[in-house]
Amino acid sequence: MTSEVSPRTRRQGPATLRGRAVPQTTTDQRLLDSRGPSDWLHADPWRVLRIQAEFVEGFGLLAELPKAVSVFGSARTKPGSEEYELGVDIGARLHDAGYAVITGGGPGIMEAANKGCDDNGGLSVGLGIELPFEQKLNDHIDIGLEFRYFFVRKTMFVKYSQAFIVLPGGFGTLDELFEAITLVQTGKVTRFPIVLVGTAFWGGLIEWIRATMLPSGKISPEDMDLIHVTDDPDEVVRIVVDAHHLHEQRLQEEEAARAAAREAGNGS
Template sequence: MTSEVNSRSRRQGPAVLRGRAVPPTTTDQRLLDSRGPADWVHADPWRVLRIQAEFVEGFGLLAELPKAVSVFGSARTKPGTDEYELAVDIGARLHDAGYAVITGGGPGIMEAANKGCDENGGLSVGLGIELPFEQKLNDYLDIGLEFRYFFVRKTMFVKYSQAFVVLPGGFGTLDELFEAITLVQTRKITRFPIVLVGTEFWGGLLDWVEKVMLTSAKISPHDLDLIHLTDDPDEVVQIIIDGHTRAEQEIIEARASAEAGEAAGE
């Protein structure tokens, strides 16, 4: 029993806890759990300071990050599989196109994308999260940061990425995907390509979106244009480059139009 306790380990923010020091729940669980006594009311103001500290630490560490693309996908993908090697290839190609690579910092697809970028000489970033089970940051990171709160981590992904590349994954991958789609759809973020990689994996989901959500008028036809689907790593990078080129051209045209309007008014 003692050896089992001593073998337990968890990262909690900047700290490493082992053995009996590992709490039975995560920080997110304790924040969101509404059950139990009401003494949590008096502790929440202090939690706000911890949340603020995570934002400050993340902003400070990533403020000078060059243009970057976040790559998402399953932590369960094994090295040597086709999906893993595809993510390695995409990570390398993103660096060649001038982008840093950001992932969730864990194993599987995240590790593969970081590996491709890192071994090709690029800047590789991992934004980890405190979980009830052990998931250490992978070995291919130039910058690694672990968060207690999912919503702080999500803010960092969106703020410091110029595009999302989404490979096959589970619930966490879907969460990041639909959050990004929602932010683009509602124009909370702009100039933000979203690329799904894996036609066989994602095809059924997109068919459902088109045949069920669209036909029942839950989304607009142009909402489907927010998502790109491909199996080709070259096309992944080209979609991102083309999206940013168009966006930059639109900005230039908008500024020119505004300046012309001001000149005409004079």
């Protein structure tokens, strides 16, 4: 006896569709038919492929990037301002310390950090984002990528950075800052320093965290140690370098311990 499938039921790949969910045409038919609307370009399954493509492109382009630091700050900072020149100085010092500089690729602080690194002969990276208003990548970038999706872009910042340096900025800067703090606090990424530059700008936020969040038990006392605040560009770079050296030392100690354990196992 041959079982029959109801005409109102269709298997579509791993999915089973019934009733009104059954399309009037097959997947192959829609793929090969050049006529009709292009709504499928905006459907969620197609977006998944776009997301995958952005990850592949980002990983492929940045996989061989040397050790690097991400610098965040306002796109509205004007060239020639004190904050802009501070960004240029930090970008140059990072290169001198042996780091590539990664920014969001736009104007303001992002341009300043890229410029400081680029003018000193360093490797300057910009990870841009598609926005409703036009914002092109700045002219001081050696490697530039434009992303559709914020979360893909954030992954690239975290994956290829040894530290985050955060100059004064707006909502986007705060978004990146607290994303980084959360990932470090929860152990999702290897601990790396988060340095806020500008005590006058960041002081109120830090005091609110210390005076409100901490006493109410929303964070632990040791969480305050995740954030460094300074005005001194020398200290900014020193914090990054010291943390990197400490991390490398720990990795060497762990490898030595594993080697000793293997040697002891072979000898027994």
